[in-house]
Amino acid sequence: MEKYKQAWEKFQNKMNDLRKRQKEILLRIYNKLDQQKIEIIRKKLQSK
Amino acid sequence: MNLEKSKIESGEILPVKAEKEASEEAQVEKEPKVIEREMMENSKKEVGSFKNESKTSLEEVQKKAAEDSLQIDEEDKKELEGLNQEAESAGEELGAEISGKKEQASKEEFSSPFSKKYEGPLPPPPPLISPTSKKFEGWTPPISKTNKEWDPNSGFPPPIPKEYITTPPPLPNEVIKKVEKTKLCAKCGAEIISNAKFCTECGNKIEMPKPKEIIKKESAMKERTIQNPKLLSKKEASKKLLAEERKKLAEEILTERKKNRGEIGDGRYGVLAEMQSNEANAMAERFSSNKKLSEQNAQEERGNLKQLIDNSEGLHEIRKKIEEHYTKADEIAKNKFESIQKTVEQTMIRNNAFIVHAFLLDERLRHNENSNISQRATLEDDIDILLSLEPSISTSSVVPGSRQGLWGGRIGVVLGGGDIKGIVQTDNGTVTGGIKMRDGKISSSKEIDEKVSDKGERGYNELVVNNPEVFGFFQNVQIDKSGNMIGFEKTSSEQDNKNRKEDFLRYIDLAIQKGMPPLIMTPDRRLFEFSSISNEGIVSVGAEITPEKVAKGKAGLPNEKRTEIGEQIITKNLFRKIKDQKEAKEIVAELSGKEKSGVELSQEEYLAYARDNQGGFHNFPKHLLENKNFMLKAAQFNPVSAYEYAGEILKKDMEFIKHIYSLEKKSVANSIYSLMPDELKKNEGVASLAIENNDFENIDSTLADSPAVWEKIVDKKIEQINPNKWFSGNIGEQRYLDLYFSLKKGFSSVDMTEKLITNPNFIQKLDNKYPDYKFEIDEYKRLLITKMA
Numbered sequence: 001m002e003k004y005k006q007a008w009e010k011f012q013n014k015m016n017d018l019r020k021r022q023k024e025i026l027l028r029i030y031n032k033l034d035q036q037k038i039e040i041i042r043k044k045l046q047s048k
Numbered sequence: 049m050n051l052e053k054s055k056i057e058s059g060e061i062l063p064v065k066a067e068k069e070a071s072e073e074a075q076v077e078k079e080p081k082v083i084e085r086e087m088m089e090n091s092k093k094e095v096g097s098f099k100n101e102s103k104t105s106l107e108e109v110q111k112k113a114a115e116d117s118l119q120i121d122e123e124d125k126k127e128l129e130g131l132n133q134e135a136e137s138a139g140e141e142l143g144a145e146i147s148g149k150k151e152q153a154s155k156e157e158f159s160s161p162f163s164k165k166y167e168g169p170l171p172p173p174p175p176l177i178s179p180t181s182k183k184f185e186g187w188t189p190p191i192s193k194t195n196k197e198w199d200p201n202s203g204f205p206p207p208i209p210k211e212y213i214t215t216p217p218p219l220p221n222e223v224i225k226k227v228e229k230t231k232l233c234a235k236c237g238a239e240i241i242s243n244a245k246f247c248t249e250c251g252n253k254i255e256m257p258k259p260k261e262i263i264k265k266e267s268a269m270k271e272r273t274i275q276n277p278k279l280l281s282k283k284e285a286s287k288k289l290l291a292e293e294r295k296k297l298a299e300e301i302l303t304e305r306k307k308n309r310g311e312i313g314d315g316r317y318g319v320l321a322e323m324q325s326n327e328a329n330a331m332a333e334r335f336s337s338n339k340k341l342s343e344q345n346a347q348e349e350r351g352n353l354k355q356l357i358d359n360s361e362g363l364h365e366i367r368k369k370i371e372e373h374y375t376k377a378d379e380i381a382k383n384k385f386e387s388i389q390k391t392v393e394q395t396m397i398r399n400n401a402f403i404v405h406a407f408l409l410d411e412r413l414r415h416n417e418n419s420n421i422s423q424r425a426t427l428e429d430d431i432d433i434l435l436s437l438e439p440s441i442s443t444s445s446v447v448p449g450s451r452q453g454l455w456g457g458r459i460g461v462v463l464g465g466g467d468i469k470g471i472v473q474t475d476n477g478t479v480t481g482g483i484k485m486r487d488g489k490i491s492s493s494k495e496i497d498e499k500v501s502d503k504g505e506r507g508y509n510e511l512v513v514n515n516p517e518v519f520g521f522f523q524n525v526q527i528d529k530s531g532n533m534i535g536f537e538k539t540s541s542e543q544d545n546k547n548r549k550e551d552f553l554r555y556i557d558l559a560i561q562k563g564m565p566p567l568i569m570t571p572d573r574r575l576f577e578f579s580s581i582s583n584e585g586i587v588s589v590g591a592e593i594t595p596e597k598v599a600k601g602k603a604g605l606p607n608e609k610r611t612e613i614g615e616q617i618i619t620k621n622l623f624r625k626i627k628d629q630k631e632a633k634e635i636v637a638e639l640s641g642k643e644k645s646g647v648e649l650s651q652e653e654y655l656a657y658a659r660d661n662q663g664g665f666h667n668f669p670k671h672l673l674e675n676k677n678f679m680l681k682a683a684q685f686n687p688v689s690a691y692e693y694a695g696e697i698l699k700k701d702m703e704f705i706k707h708i709y710s711l712e713k714k715s716v717a718n719s720i721y722s723l724m725p726d727e728l729k730k731n732e733g734v735a736s737l738a739i740e741n742n743d744f745e746n747i748d749s750t751l752a753d754s755p756a757v758w759e760k761i762v763d764k765k766i767e768q769i770n771p772n773k774w775f776s777g778n779i780g781e782q783r784y785l786d787l788y789f790s791l792k793k794g795f796s797s798v799d800m801t802e803k804l805i806t807n808p809n810f811i812q813k814l815d816n817k818y819p820d821y822k823f824e825i826d827e828y829k830r831l832l833i834t835k836m837a
Contacts, residue, residue, distance in 0.1 A: 041409060
């Protein structure tokens with residue numbers, strides 16, 4: 001029984017790690033999009 | 049097989065559907081193969097759910113990017129997609145382990161940083177902050193659908209371990225120290241020995257910040273004396289807050305006693321009289337502390353009161369007045385205490401929290417429908433309005449060392465003063481009702497404290513603050529893996545980095561220009577003085593700013609400066625409502641010591657308002673609506689509305705009417721004729737003018753009897769029929785046209801079709817005007833048109 005319990009916990013830990021990385025990547029993507037948006041606004045301001 | 053039910057239900061170990069659902073029978077031991085099969089089924093579901101979340105999140109971000117014509121970094125996208133493969137492998141590995149095909153992997157290989165308490169020096173990534181998002185509510189993990197008790201058959205993954213969702217600890221002091229006191233080599237990241245010109249690790253030349261990049265951060269805000277909340281006793285409140293009334297009351301007692309003195313004799317009073325005398329003495333004692341009442345007067349008063357003993361009714365009246373006075377004083381004292389408790393400064397001190405107003409960078413969203421400011425307003429205008437007029441605004445509170453959201457998020461101001469109206473733990477959607485008025489909940493200081501002191505991870509809350517005084521301007525930074533504060537994410541392009549740095553410094557410059565100390569806010573909502581930013585985006589900071597420092601520091605511009613900025617703002621006519629423009633002028637007038645009653649708006653201000661509001665003449669004063677020169681100018685922004693609201697005399701002015709028609713040539717939908725006074729409608733000249741301008745559908749039907757007017761109407765109808773504009777058939781083909789036509793009698797329509805088609809000139813005129821067509825009236829009174837050439 002212990003074998004199953006340990007295996008399941010490991011699986012859970014791995015999945016949690018993946019979720020954390022998923023969150024980090026999505027955050028990075030959003031931050032980069034924000035930077036692009038800021039660039040656009042900056043260029044607009046410069047052209048005014 | 050002795051699986052504990054509680055452990056299964058909590059999801060701590062293998063969740064088995066049969067055991068949850070079934071009766072006692074299901075709790076007997078199961079065959080290992082059954083367990084293995086169920087574990088695999090559940091792991092497959094979890095992996096599937098993970099992949100699905102990845103897909104949905106990616107689709108969502110792709111959609112947002114597409115809406116703003118932005119590009120997602122392909123590498124990030126691949127990395128995100130790569131996680132799906134890892135999730136598959138995790139499932140496969142689980143299968144291998146439980147079936148014994150693989151030895152148990154080493155503990156290190158499977159241990160997750162989130163399976164134990166967070167110990168790393170750095171917090172996890174900051175909440176998602178997107179100025180392009182409509183609402184920022186802090187980061188919600190994309191897979192956090194598991195707050196309720198987990199159902200292993202739900203298709204969702206089990207709850208995220210508590211450690212994962214717990215607020216991480218604030219940046220450790222060592223890290224802050226490191227940021228404050230050490231510099232890192234931009235090439236290898238090694239610590240630089242103080243004043244060294246080259247890196248001891250890689251030999252890279254150390255670039256020292258140029259003098260101009262080190263920001264002077266002197267505050268132009270005013271020094272303040274912070275009121276300490278102290279609940280006064282009734283007596284103190286009477287003396288300090290109702291001194292005038294207290295004096296009057298004392299004088300009233302004195303007068304009353306003098307009046308009664310003559311009516312009182314000696315030796316006629318018993319025990320009751322003695323009691324009343326004592327009471328009177330006590331009253332006189334209470335009022336003798338009034339400085340304006342001399343000691344001599346007080347003594348005299350005491351004597352007088354003693355003589356009142358035969359007049360218990362009079363004593364009762366005075367006692368009643370005194371009680372009312374003290375009740376009132378007590379109420380005022382409590383209100384004053386509560387209002388001090390509800391100030392921004394006292395709330396910050398009590399709860400160790402900042403109260404900030406963040407700006408949205410997206411110009412389309414910064415002034416949404418809840419705002420009273422035009423979308424023409426720039427960020428600089430917004431800051432000027434805030435600093436000069438100190439309008440009622442929406443803010444959020446954040447506790448240093450916590451993960452808490454902010455509206456907009458990247459830049460904003462930290463308030464040092466103001467009066468909190470109320471608080472809601474989410475977005476309250478408050479709307480302005482004027483510059484100094486914003487709707488929303490009214491909260492007690494107790495309720496404010498309960499919500500502001502919340503240190504938990506959350507999205508933004510909303511506090512309405514009246515008369516806000518700005519302490520400083522903040523810009524958010526992120527923390528990189530080395531513990532550096534970074535103002536922008538470094539790219540491989542030097543030009544891009546230069547642009548990003550300029551962008552960062554643009555806001556710092558703006559803050560300095562406006563006299564606000566530039567500050568840096570970390571993802572865990574700590575606040576530091578800004579020092580400089582390197583070409584790589586690394587931000588150097590000075591001392592940490594605590595909420596108490598903010599509360600006791602300089603805040604709000606001095607009145608002279610507020611007046612100066614306010615006068616500039618007024619000239620820009622940025623308010624959506626004309627009454628707000630007036631209120632702005634009144635605020636500025638009062639700041640410069642003038643009476644607000646003397647404030648009037650100029651014609652230029654009304655014209656600017658008409659320009660921005662397609663008229664809005666219903667808000668204009670009568671004298672302007674009667675002013676021909678003004679209305680001739682204002683009509684350009686909405687001719688029909690200008691005519692509708694014009695003064696009665698102006699409405700009958702032919703020059704004005706002609707001007708309105710000249711501006712409204714293209715439109716016949718908005719009939720000017722229908723807005724004319726009745727007596728004018730009967731005028732043939734006016735009717736002819738209306739017909740010439742295609743405004744004849746509302747002509748008074750009695751004018752059809754005038755040959756001159758009728759002829760003009762018929763000519764206009766013939767112009768309207770013009771088959772050259774719409775007849776697309778070949779020669780010999782026919783089309784029908786419904787000729788229904790009406791004029792007006794009051795609000796009713798009068799059918800004029802018969803009169804039109806029986807007019808002997810009608811068909812003749814059509815044939816002459818359009819020789820390529822033949823025109824006839826059929827039995828249904830329709831116009832039959834045949835193409836002849």
